[in-house]
Amino acid sequence: MVVFTGDFLCYIESLLGNNEIYAPVYRADMSTPFLVAWKGREKSGEPVLGSIRTLDPPKILFFPTRNDPLNYERAKKTRILLGVKNCDLQALQLLDEALLKSDFVDPVYREARENTLVVATDCTEAGSTCHCTLQGYEPFPQDNFDVSAAVVGDRLILSSGSPKGDRFLTAMKNELLPQEEPAPLTDALIKRRTRVREEVEELNAQWSLSGREEKIDHQARDALDSCIECGGCNFICPTCYCFLMNDESQGSVHSLVRTWDGCQLKGYGRVAGGSNPRLELFERFNHRYSCKFKYMFRQFAVNGCTGCGRCTDVCPSRIDVRDALRTIRAHEQVKK
Amino acid sequence: MNADTNVFKRLETTCIDIKTESPTIKTFVLQCPEDFEFKTGQFVEAGLMGVGEGPFTPSSSHYVKNPIEISIMNVGYMTEKIHKIEEGTTVTMRGPYGNGYPLDKFESKHVLIVGGGVGLAPLRSLMLTLVHDIEDYAGITVCFGARTPADLIYKDQLDDWKQINGLDLHLSVDQVPEGQEWKGKTGVVTTLLKPLDIDKKNTVAAVCGPPIMMKFATLALLEMGLDPSAIYLSMESKMYCGVGLCRHCTIEHYFACKDGPVFTYDQFENPEAIWV
Ligand SMILES: Cc1cc2nc3c(=O)[nH]c(=O)nc-3n(C[C@H](O)[C@H](O)[C@H](O)COP(=O)(O)OP(=O)(O)OC[C@H]3O[C@@H](n4cnc5c(N)ncnc54)[C@H](O)[C@@H]3O)c2cc1C
Ligand code: SF4
Numbered sequence: 001m002v003v004f005t006g007d008f009l010c011y012i013e014s015l016l017g018n019n020e021i022y023a024p025v026y027r028a029d030m031s032t033p034f035l036v037a038w039k040g041r042e043k044s045g046e047p048v049l050g051s052i053r054t055l056d057p058p059k060i061l062f063f064p065t066r067n068d069p070l071n072y073e074r075a076k077k078t079r080i081l082l083g084v085k086n087c088d089l090q091a092l093q094l095l096d097e098a099l100l101k102s103d104f105v106d107p108v109y110r111e112a113r114e115n116t117l118v119v120a121t122d123c124t125e126a127g128s129t130c131h132c133t134l135q136g137y138e139p140f141p142q143d144n145f146d147v148s149a150a151v152v153g154d155r156l157i158l159s160s161g162s163p164k165g166d167r168f169l170t171a172m173k174n175e176l177l178p179q180e181e182p183a184p185l186t187d188a189l190i191k192r193r194t195r196v197r198e199e200v201e202e203l204n205a206q207w208s209l210s211g212r213e214e215k216i217d218h219q220a221r222d223a224l225d226s227c228i229e230c231g232g233c234n235f236i237c238p239t240c241y242c243f244l245m246n247d248e249s250q251g252s253v254h255s256l257v258r259t260w261d262g263c264q265l266k267g268y269g270r271v272a273g274g275s276n277p278r279l280e281l282f283e284r285f286n287h288r289y290s291c292k293f294k295y296m297f298r299q300f301a302v303n304g305c306t307g308c309g310r311c312t313d314v315c316p317s318r319i320d321v322r323d324a325l326r327t328i329r330a331h332e333q334v335k336k
Numbered sequence: 337m338n339a340d341t342n343v344f345k346r347l348e349t350t351c352i353d354i355k356t357e358s359p360t361i362k363t364f365v366l367q368c369p370e371d372f373e374f375k376t377g378q379f380v381e382a383g384l385m386g387v388g389e390g391p392f393t394p395s396s397s398h399y400v401k402n403p404i405e406i407s408i409m410n411v412g413y414m415t416e417k418i419h420k421i422e423e424g425t426t427v428t429m430r431g432p433y434g435n436g437y438p439l440d441k442f443e444s445k446h447v448l449i450v451g452g453g454v455g456l457a458p459l460r461s462l463m464l465t466l467v468h469d470i471e472d473y474a475g476i477t478v479c480f481g482a483r484t485p486a487d488l489i490y491k492d493q494l495d496d497w498k499q500i501n502g503l504d505l506h507l508s509v510d511q512v513p514e515g516q517e518w519k520g521k522t523g524v525v526t527t528l529l530k531p532l533d534i535d536k537k538n539t540v541a542a543v544c545g546p547p548i549m550m551k552f553a554t555l556a557l558l559e560m561g562l563d564p565s566a567i568y569l570s571m572e573s574k575m576y577c578g579v580g581l582c583r584h585c586t587i588e589h590y591f592a593c594k595d596g597p598v599f600t601y602d603q604f605e606n607p608e609a610i611w612v
């Protein structure tokens with residue numbers, strides 16, 4: 001189904017009454033879009049349907065930084081999440097496997113996931129740290145979306161990826177005038193997808209998979225020493241979902257509090273009495289990268305790294321995850 | 337698991353008896369609202385509402401479904417608080433979780449049980465469970481150790497266990513401080529292993545205790561000629577949820593809570609790195 005982008009955005013805006021809408025928008029002079037609670041074009045600005053993935057990973061909407069899994073707030077409205085890129089769709093795939101399809105289900109994640117319509121969009125450029133292609137992924141929606149909306153010129157090519165997406169598009173058809181899908185539009189889409197893929201590949205030529213070494217080398221180890229242990233890489237990663245839990249009480253009111261945790265932080269593995277399986281910084285790097293590139297794949301048959309590049313962007317010490325691909329023994333297999 | 341049940345929901349049990357086992361370990365007898373089914377070697381998340389919870393293995397036989405017993409060492413925030421409770425206090429619990437001991441694989445084998453410290457908790461459960469069907473096994477040898485005589489737990493039951501036909505109990509303490517009495521062996525628990533006269537080819541071992549003890553016991557068992565696949569380790573690893581969600585307990589690509597806590601030594605890719 002093809003519609004004018006302007007019509008589509010008007011339609012989305014008309015849904016604000018019954019839905020919470022989240023969308024990427026540009027803020028100030030940032031070149032990477034922000035994910036915001038979108039209140040309409042006038043208040044929040046134009047949703048960015050191209051560009052690259054947002055600064056924040058979508059996990060913040062499905063797995064809040066602090067939550068009580070026994071008494072979480074039930075959603076009052078359904079949610080529409082606009083502009084999810086392929087790397088983040090694949091990250092949601094991993095979270096689905098880990099938190100929905102495992103032996104035990106995470107109640108908070110399930111509620112949020114069931115309640116949200118995911119509208120995916122194409123990347124129209126390559127970010128400086130993007131490396132989805134190194135991880136075996138494409139810079140356009142492959143799967144795990146409800147609706148895919150690919151911008152081409154002033155139009156959007158829409159397709160459904162789930163029963164939820166079917167229902168959304170059927171309802172939209174009644175309100176919007178569908179346009180014909182002219183062949184050149186499809187051609188333009190294929191050309192754009194090829195161009196962006198080539199851009200990402202070119203950007204990552206020096207990290208080509210064939211250059212991967214078996215063992216960590218000492219130079220790489222020295223580079224890792226500059227880590228200041230802020231945990232940013234964990235928290236910004238769309239597939240990191242580790243949490244810790246505490247009981248809290250105020251008088252007779254008790255709550256269970258879950259907070260994000262990060263394995264790059266020293267206290268992560270510390271047990272009562274003080275012993276710690278990963279006391280050394282290097283051991284924690286090895287663990288994090290092993291988790292991303294080996295354990296998660298073995299556990300869920302989904303890559304633990306989607307190539308979004310956020311951990312590299314956020315790192316104050318400029319430690320690049322792609323160097324790890326080359327130097328850490330952990331890398332085993334990439335999907336697709 | 338029913339998807340509609342919140343995995344974090346806790347059962348309320350009543351603590352009906354508390355036994356002081358050692359200066360740091362107490363056994364809590366918990367009356368559950370209804371029979372609590374578990375397999376020996378599985379664990380529960382137990383604690384106090386508003387204080388916290390943590391993973392503990394029932395130390396009672398799995399044939400006794402109510403009340404169940406857990407032995408807790410006072411090492412941190414919640415365990416300190418629970419050591420202060422009195423009979424009648426509500427203790428929360430959820431589970432059971434994890435795999436437990438694969439008893440079918442122990443059948444007609446000689447079972448060698450090796451433990452130290454609070455590691456005796458799951459092993460007591462295993463031992464009592466095995467004793468229930470003692471004729472199914474070629475024999476049971478138990479080697480329990482403690483730092484000092486005062487640290488040895490289940491002291492009030494040791495004499496009864498010694499009377500059990502088909503069960504061979506050995507005890508040792510690392511050291512005997514002045515003022516304490518000890519008639520048995522001294523030395524780390526591994527010193528009990530070497531003199532044992534058992535058919536190594538037909539033996540499986542279950543080991544639990546402080547990491548350093550587990551490491552040396554495992555090495556001693558290997559040296560004795562046990563196959564790595566016959567050495568069952570109850571692995572302890574930091575754990576918050578107990579159900580494979582929080583990821584803290586990861587050992588290699590395993591979740592200690594779901595794939596374990598009982599592992600055979602041959603399951604690990606890099607076994608030297610598993611000891612904390
Ligand atoms: C499968 C399994 C079975 C266990 N069985 C027993 C037992 O029968 N008896 C016993 O005394 N101890 C047992 N432990 C260890 C026990 O869980 C910890 O000593 C206890 O959780 C410490 O809690 P705390 O609040 O006092 O310590 P804190 O340091 O305040 O701990 C805070 C939280 O960290 C986690 N944590 C801290 N230390 C450990 C640890 N060693 N292992 C796992 N999680 C930890 C817990 O979630 C705990 O709630 C077992 C551990 C595991 C993994
Ligand atoms: S490891 Fe880094 S590049 Fe890979 S998914 Fe996580 S944040 Fe993105």
Ligand code: SF4
Pocket residue numbers: 226227228229230231232233234264311314315316317318319
């Ligand atoms: S973001 Fe960089 S500095 Fe911070 S913990 Fe991660 S690797 Fe270390």
